[in-house]
Amino acid sequence: MARRAIIFHGTGAHPGVAWYPWLAARLTARGYTVEVPSYPAVNVEPIAGFLPKVLQAHTFDEQTVLVGHSGGAALLLALLEHVTVDQAILVAGYCTPPNDSDEPVLQPAYDWDAIRRNVRDVCFINSRLDPYGCDEHQGRAMFERLGGTQIVRDDGHFGDYNQVYDEFPLVDKLIS
Incomplete structure (x- = not known):
């Protein structure tokens, strides 16, 4: 059975x-079945209505790797309350409002115990220089x-x- 990877883009972005x-091509070359879905409604539609659509659109199992960037990383927190996966990498992720913008991708609260049970390995990559507040403090809040x-x-x-950030070798290296 081929391992699966799903890469979720951020707010206002696309696949x-x-x-x-670049990451999709790298993982495909490594034998992964890769999905990079287009979700224009990520962080636009409230998570309560958006999450069921994402859950229904994909297959998740103990061999799945999830990668999310920005709003897509915040989406992973909600997903991980409901699905069991091997690995999740949250790039520029956040669990509380990182700035003054509306953040409909965020839930009011998370079942951290369920998330911890549902993912074997989780990694947070944040920048101290993130212009949107998706910084190391957000990463630390999730890590803790x-x-x-x-x-x-x-x-x-x-x-x-x-x-411009056309390649991200660190993420490729982190995926086991």
Whole structure:
């Protein structure tokens, strides 16, 4: 059975930007079945209505690797309350509002115990220089609740409209 990876883009993004196509190609070459779905409603539609659509659209199992960037990383927290996976990598993720913007992807609270039970390995990659507040403090808040690995860089938002980030070798290396 082939291992599966699902890469969730961030708010206002799409599957063809930043490092998503590069990572998908790397994982495909390694034998993964890779999905990079387009979700224009991520962080637009309230999570209570959006989450069931995402759960229904994908298959998740103990061999699945989830990668989420920004709003897509916040989405992973809600997903992980309901599905069991091997690994989750949250890039520029957050669990509380990182700035003054509306964040409909966030839940009012999380079942941290369920999330911890449902993922074998979790990694948080955040930047001290994140312009949106998805910074090392957000990563630390999730790490303190879930354990795993926290990596702190000085690397902006790891891809943005004004930050070219076509490759992300660190994420590729972290995926077992």
